[in-house]
Every structure is written in structure tokens, then in C-alpha cells.
Amino acid sequence: MTSEKSIIEQLLQSGCGEFVVCGGARNAGLVALLEAAKGPKVWKHFEERGAAFFALGRVKDHAQPCAVVTTSGTAVAECLPAVIEAFYTCKPLIILSADRPAEFRGSGAPQTIEQEEIFGNYAARSLDDWDGHGPLHLNVPLEESEITCDPWDAHVEGFLAERRSFDVRSLLDFLDNGVFRGLIAMVGGLEPEDREDVFYFLKDLGIPVIADINSGIREALGDLLVPEIAFKGNLPGRILRLGEVPVGRLWRDLEESAGTEVLSICRNGLPGLARESKVIHAEVGRVIRGLGAADQIGDVRDDFLKARPLFGLIDEKLESLPDSEPGLVSLLSVYATTGESLFIGNSLPIREWNDFGQRETPYARVFANRGANGIDGQLSTWLGATAETPDSWGVFGDLTALYDLAAPAMLPQVEQKGRVLIVINNGGGQIFEKLPRLANLTEEQRAAIVQPQEVRLQSWAEMWSMDYLKIESREDFDKLEAGDKTLFVELIPDAVQSDNF
Ligand SMILES: Cc1ncc(C[n+]2csc(CCOP(=O)(O)OP(=O)(O)O)c2C)c(N)n1
The missing domain is CATH 3.40.50.1220 (TPP-binding domain)
Structure with missing residues (x-):
């Protein structure tokens, strides 16, 4: 247990005060120690990809490092997308992975993979090499000895990333x-x-x-x-x-x-x-x-002089096609001003918000995951970034949501009051329908890229005990009222109006 404790203490001294722990035997000593520690905040998740994105969200929220604690094997590999996102956005995301002892390397023994350099150039590999401006991977070979640990006081130091010099x-x-x-x-x-x-x-x-x-x-x-x-x-x-x-x-x-x-x-x-x-x-x-x-x-x-009249033309179009996707996003942007925070998941909703969102009232806090433009891990990042914020609004495409279906497993651990999760269900990756390059493809060829889908998400909302509201028209917004439980809003634009727009 001494090596486990010293590694945790080193992280605490480096300013890491939050941990997302995932299940496993190899890392059980680390998890037990963290659970017994008074001081750091410990979150729990069963799924490492979502856990790593949730941890990235925690970093976004308070600008301090957050560590994911995984067992050995593919559990470590699941963290790669979040590590890449953290790399391109310079976020101090830490992966603390338990490994089998050195003599197991290359042996093919159960749950033994090459973990040491698994994140390549995307993560520093020791505290000495880490400047705090990106991910850190600490891979610790551990014996599976008996675990005993009493409650202990863990002191978290302040975090300071190295200052960059620049020339203006x-x-x-x-x-x-x-x-x-x-x-x-x-x-x-x-x-x-x-x-x-x-x-x-x-x-x-x-x-x-x-x-x-x-x-x-x-x-x-x-x-x-x-x-x-x-x-x-x-x-x-x-x-x-x-x-x-x-x-x-x-x-x-x-x-x-x-x-x-x-x-x-x-x-x-x-x-x-x-x-x-x-x-x-x-x-x-x-x-x-x-x-x-x-x-x-x-x-x-x-x-x-040339640009401003265009806003007038855009507003006229929004009025004439109110149930199109831009029309509904425009109205949503007004409702969302009541929130404490706003997270927008993937490219198309961001572009639509840029072009058609209201232009008068600033939002209290706005987040997105734009480092590597992935549609993965978006819901998890949102939940991490707003875990302690009531009245948080998150907006995502349907494929983006389907990618992160297990994310709501974290809902019982996060603030749910006034939380509104909106999925714009336009039946697949509609951003690709807007690409001029694809205009000459056959229906089948386009479908392979857009990946149209017809699922309705009400039962997913039920599965995770969220309230549910379907919005298909401007009038349906009258029913939008956040409560003490997360409200899941499935926003289904009128496809014909969207095309006309
Ligand atoms: C992990 C990952 N896989 C694939 C892509 C390519 N991609 C970009 S947008 C997109 C479609 C997103 O669809 P949806 O979430 O339904 O949003 P919409 O475009 O309809 O608003 C895909 C597959 C990506 N960015 N990230």
C-alpha cells in the first residue's frame, strides 16, 4: 500500500484534488485509499471513456487537475479520446492507471497490455516532465497485495501551471x-x-x-x-x-x-x-x-454597412420557418438564457447557434469541447463541467447523444436541479447534408455518411429516470419547465421546413 499512497500524495501535492475512480482489481488499493481520504473529492463511474471525459469536464469547471483512476488493460485505452481532447485544449487531465508488475510485460497474461506509452505524444509520463498545460499519464505497476486502509487526512496543494513567455x-x-x-x-x-x-x-x-x-x-x-x-x-x-x-x-x-x-x-x-x-x-x-x-x-x-442588414434577413427567414431546425434552435437560445450555464456539444448546433441564436443576452457560462472536434464523450464532459452547477443546459446532436448513452449514469452524483438536456433529433448526422462536396453522391452513398436513424429517445430518458418532453414546434416550448430532476428535451425539427430554410 505504500507505493499507492505515495503516488496519490504526489498528485495531491501537484494540485489534483478530484478523482474519478473506475472499478477493477488491479487499482483497488488506489480506489480504497482515495475513498478513505478526507480532503479530495471522489467521483465514481463504471465506464472509463465517459469517466475520462467527465474528469475533463471537472478540469474545465474549476481549472484544476482531475485524475481518472483505472485498472489495467483496455480500461486505460478507453481514456485516449479524452486525453487527446485535453491535449489540444491544454487541460491538466491526469490518467492514473494501475499496471501489472514489470515482469508481466509482453507475457500475454490476463488484462496485461502495453500501457507504458499508450498515449504517445499526447501525455507527459512523469510529474517532472509535466508543465500542467496538458494531460499527464502515470502508469504504476502494482502487486495485488492485501488492502487495508484507515481514514486519513489528505491535503491538496494549490495548482499552478508554468507561465508561458510570449512576444507581443x-x-x-x-x-x-x-x-x-x-x-x-x-x-x-x-x-x-x-x-x-x-x-x-x-x-x-x-x-x-x-x-x-x-x-x-x-x-x-x-x-x-x-x-x-x-x-x-x-x-x-x-x-x-x-x-x-x-x-x-x-x-x-x-x-x-x-x-x-x-x-x-x-x-x-x-x-x-x-x-x-x-x-x-x-x-x-x-x-x-x-x-x-x-x-x-x-x-x-x-x-x-454591408453585414448588418443580413441579420434582418436571417430574422425574417426564422419567422417564416419557425419549426425548422434553425427556427427551433433560435427559440431555444432564448429559453436557455435562464440557465446558469450552457454547453453545446457538436459542430452543427454550434454553427446554428452562431448564426441564428439570440444576440442580446449573454449566457452566464458557456462551454464546448472543440479541441479535436470529436462527437464522443460530449454528454460526459457536460456533466463533469456542470457537476456542481444548478440550472445547467446542454445541447447535443442525436448521433452525439447516441455515442455517450451511458453518461447519465453520473446523474445521481451531480447537481440535477434545473438541469436540461436537449438532443436535437434530426435523424442522423445532418451536418453532412450541408456539405457541397457530397451533393453529387447517390442516396445510398449519402446515407453511409449521414447515418440516418429513426430512434426516439423517450425510453432512454426513462431508463435514467429523467423527465421527458418532446418539442416539435414553436408552441411546444410553452411546456418547457425545468424541475428538481433532469429534464430531457427531445427536439424534433420539421424536416421539410429545415430543407426550405
Ligand atoms: C468520434 C467522432 N466520430 C466521427 C466524427 C465525424 N462527425 C462529425 S459530425 C458527425 C455527425 C454528428 O451527428 P449528430 O450528433 O446527429 O449532429 P448533427 O450534425 O445532426 O447536428 C460525425 C459523425 C467525429 N467528429 N467524431
Whole structure:
């Protein structure tokens, strides 16, 4: 038991105060010790993939490390998707895996796999090599000795990730000569602590802004906000990207638009484009503070003049097709302002919220999982990120929800008051129906990509003791009322209206 205890103590000293423990014999000593410890918070889950995403959600919530504790074998491998997501979003997710003793390696003995480097370059492999800006994997070979442990006081130290150094010169240059060809900002997902700095910076610059819902500042931007569609085929000379890679189509089109210079300021230091562009690798808020006051640049190409009327056209369309998917998402965006937090799972709902969501009332807290754009583990991440937050709203596509069907197993451990889980059940991966590239495929070929499905999810809601509401039209929203138990809303858009939209 001494090696188990010392490894847990090292994690506590590194600022890890929460653990998600999964069942197994090899890790039973670690689990028993954590259960007996006074101090750390311990969550329990039977399914390691969901557990790792839930732990990632905990990291998102309080910006402190959280560890998943697994047994040996494929249990460790189940954590890979969450580790990858944590890598691209620089989150201190820790995987503590029990392994069989060294002499078992390569033996093919039961539940013995090659665990040591299983996460490749995605995770640091010792506390000494870990800077706190991404995942850490501690793989501990353990004997299966008898377990005895008494209650013990475990002290959790504060967590501090290493500070990155950066140079603001490239940002200064970017905001200086050359802006006469137009400068706009594209704001992707932002960390909560970066939002205020970004908001005031953009106000000072006075430039047009395309902001994703998970930036957390979209609705506060007022007149600076412009719809992405205004720039299709009409790109400015420069784009300043702040935060995570923007979700919309326009960013992808930039790949082919060498005439537009791009500067990204982001935590993971990755350009998000395969073509030439510049990057400042640091926390966005710190870079902006490092710049000091920013001079007004304004709208040098009259983009506001051209872009703003488009909002009016969008609103007219929403009025005329109220039960289309955009119509229902638009109304949902109004109802969701009553929540304490909002999580949007996959690409299409994020794009729809960006384009059609209400633009007046900021949401209290907004989250998404956009590091690797996976549709896996989304519900689990949401539950982790809002485990202690009442009135939490989460919005997901149907395939995204079907991917994480066991996630509600965590509901009894998390805050359920006012919780609203919304699945937009449009019968498969409708994002692919919008890809021009697929327009010439046969029905069968398209079906293999869209994966249409016809399941209704009411019985899933019953299985996990959630309340259930089906919304098929604007009027059905009158019945939407959150209670003490999680409310599951199955939102089924009118397919014909959606097509017309
Ligand atoms: C793990 C994973 N597998 C596959 C994909 C590719 N993918 C992106 S969106 C999508 C469809 C999502 O469908 P749904 O959740 O129903 O949302 P919709 O597009 O209909 O809003 C798929 C399969 C992915 N991003 N992640």
C-alpha cells in the first residue's frame, strides 16, 4: 500500500484534488485509499471513456487537475479520446492507471497490455516532465497485495501551471500598417478568464467581429458582431483569430485564401491552418494585457454597412420557418438564457447557434469541447463541467447523444436541479447534408455518411429516470419547465421546413 499512497500524495501535492475512480482489481488499493481520504473529492463511474471525459469536464469547471483512476488493460485505452481532447485544449487531465508488475510485460497474461506509452505524444509520463498545460499519464505497476486502509487526512496543494513567455511584437505589427485592406476578428472558444480582456480589446479596436457562441462574449458585442456569411467571397486583408479554432465554414475556406493574412493568439500554439499564418502561443488575456491600450482601427472597408442588414434577413427567414431546425434552435437560445450555464456539444448546433441564436443576452457560462472536434464523450464532459452547477443546459446532436448513452449514469452524483438536456433529433448526422462536396453522391452513398436513424429517445430518458418532453414546434416550448430532476428535451425539427430554410 505504500507505493499507492505515495503516488496519490504526489498528485495531491501537484494540485489534483478530484478523482474519478473506475472499478477493477488491479487499482483497488488506489480506489480504497482515495475513498478513505478526507480532503479530495471522489467521483465514481463504471465506464472509463465517459469517466475520462467527465474528469475533463471537472478540469474545465474549476481549472484544476482531475485524475481518472483505472485498472489495467483496455480500461486505460478507453481514456485516449479524452486525453487527446485535453491535449489540444491544454487541460491538466491526469490518467492514473494501475499496471501489472514489470515482469508481466509482453507475457500475454490476463488484462496485461502495453500501457507504458499508450498515449504517445499526447501525455507527459512523469510529474517532472509535466508543465500542467496538458494531460499527464502515470502508469504504476502494482502487486495485488492485501488492502487495508484507515481514514486519513489528505491535503491538496494549490495548482499552478508554468507561465508561458510570449512576444507581443507580431500583434503590434498586425494591428499597424496594412490594416487598410480590412481587419476583422474571429473569436473561437475562450477560457472564462480571457473573456473580459478580449471583449474590451475588441471594443477598443472597433473592428467587425465574428464570434462563436463558446467565446462567451458573442451576445455582449452588440454592434461589433457581424454574421459570418457577410464575408463569404469577400475576405478582408487580415484576420485576427482569438482563442480556439472557429467552428464556422469561413475558417476552413481560409485554407485556400492566401491573400488574407492570419494571426492566431491561442493557448495550444497551433495555427489551425495548414497554410502560412502567424501564431502567438499563450493565454489570450495575458497577451492582450501585455499589449496595453489598443488604438481604434474601426471598419475600414464598410463591412458593418454591408453585414448588418443580413441579420434582418436571417430574422425574417426564422419567422417564416419557425419549426425548422434553425427556427427551433433560435427559440431555444432564448429559453436557455435562464440557465446558469450552457454547453453545446457538436459542430452543427454550434454553427446554428452562431448564426441564428439570440444576440442580446449573454449566457452566464458557456462551454464546448472543440479541441479535436470529436462527437464522443460530449454528454460526459457536460456533466463533469456542470457537476456542481444548478440550472445547467446542454445541447447535443442525436448521433452525439447516441455515442455517450451511458453518461447519465453520473446523474445521481451531480447537481440535477434545473438541469436540461436537449438532443436535437434530426435523424442522423445532418451536418453532412450541408456539405457541397457530397451533393453529387447517390442516396445510398449519402446515407453511409449521414447515418440516418429513426430512434426516439423517450425510453432512454426513462431508463435514467429523467423527465421527458418532446418539442416539435414553436408552441411546444410553452411546456418547457425545468424541475428538481433532469429534464430531457427531445427536439424534433420539421424536416421539410429545415430543407426550405
Ligand atoms: C468520434 C467522432 N466520430 C466521427 C466524427 C465525424 N462527425 C462529425 S459530425 C458527425 C455527425 C454528428 O451527428 P449528430 O450528433 O446527429 O449532429 P448533427 O450534425 O445532426 O447536428 C460525425 C459523425 C467525429 N467528429 N467524431
